[in-house]
Amino acid sequence: MTRHAPARTAWLFGALGVAIALACKGSTAPHQPTPCPSYSGGLSQGDSLYGLYRLVSYCLDTLPAFTPPAESGHVTLTHAGSVDSFVAVLVPQGQAPESILGTYTHPIPDSIHVTGVVRVPGVPFPVPVELPGRFLLRHDSLSVTGRLVVTGTSPHFVSFIGSRSSP
Numbered sequence: 001m002t003r004h005a006p007a008r009t010a011w012l013f014g015a016l017g018v019a020i021a022l023a024c025k026g027s028t029a030p031h032q033p034t035p036c037p038s039y040s041g042g043l044s045q046g047d048s049l050y051g052l053y054r055l056v057s058y059c060l061d062t063l064p065a066f067t068p069p070a071e072s073g074h075v076t077l078t079h080a081g082s083v084d085s086f087v088a089v090l091v092p093q094g095q096a097p098e099s100i101l102g103t104y105t106h107p108i109p110d111s112i113h114v115t116g117v118v119r120v121p122g123v124p125f126p127v128p129v130e131l132p133g134r135f136l137l138r139h140d141s142l143s144v145t146g147r148l149v150v151t152g153t154s155p156h157f158v159s160f161i162g163s164r165s166s167p
Contacts, residue, residue: 033062036159039143040134042110049106049135052076053142053162055090060148061157069093075142075162077104086114096121100129110134118150127151131158140164 036059043049055073057065073090088100102116112135117126133146141163148158 035062036060036065036157037063037143037145038134039136039145039159040110041136041138043137044139047137047139049077049084049112049137049142050079051140051164053164056141056161056163058090058160059158065159065161073097075160086116100131101126102129106135110136112144112146114146133158 053075055068055071055075057067058071059065070093071090072093073088075089076085076087078085078087084104086100086102086104089097090099091097098121099119100114100116101119102114104112104114106112112131112133114129114131114133116129118129119126128151130149131146132149133144135145136143141161143159143161145157145159148156150156
């Protein structure tokens with residue numbers, strides 16, 4: 001499968017799985033791609049979004065989701081001064097890392113809005129990106145669903161699951 005580098009960055013990332021193909025091997029009915037999972041619900045009481053989340057899986061448009069070791073990475077959410085910062089790094093196996101750097105807000109309990117730039121190997125300049133979406137944080141597992149808008153490309157539906165270590 002050929003993926004365009006900016007679209008791949010946000011975990012942004014999928015095609016039909018071998019399991020689905022095998023399960024439907026004898027069927028003559030047309031196959032429909034399965035969309036990425038969707039999440040919402042916000043924070044657990046007393047929890048915080050801040051932290052380092054290691055990639056568990058991410059999905060771009062349709063399943064299957066990408067998982068380590070084929071894809072690895074992390075998302076870091078921090079607060080410095082009056083700004084909430086977002087850093088995501090995706091490392092496709094055997095390739096140079098790609099990253100999204102920016103800021104985020106969560107104006108209503110389960111919404112998140114990331115604005116920043118994508119840095120991709122081979123592209124000499126950062127490309128603007130926006131990710132409006134929803135999230136669910138339960139204990140140390142962060143699940144995010146959204147619409148990835150990278151300047152110069154078509155929008156993509158994306159979902160991400162990350163896990164942080166307990167303190």
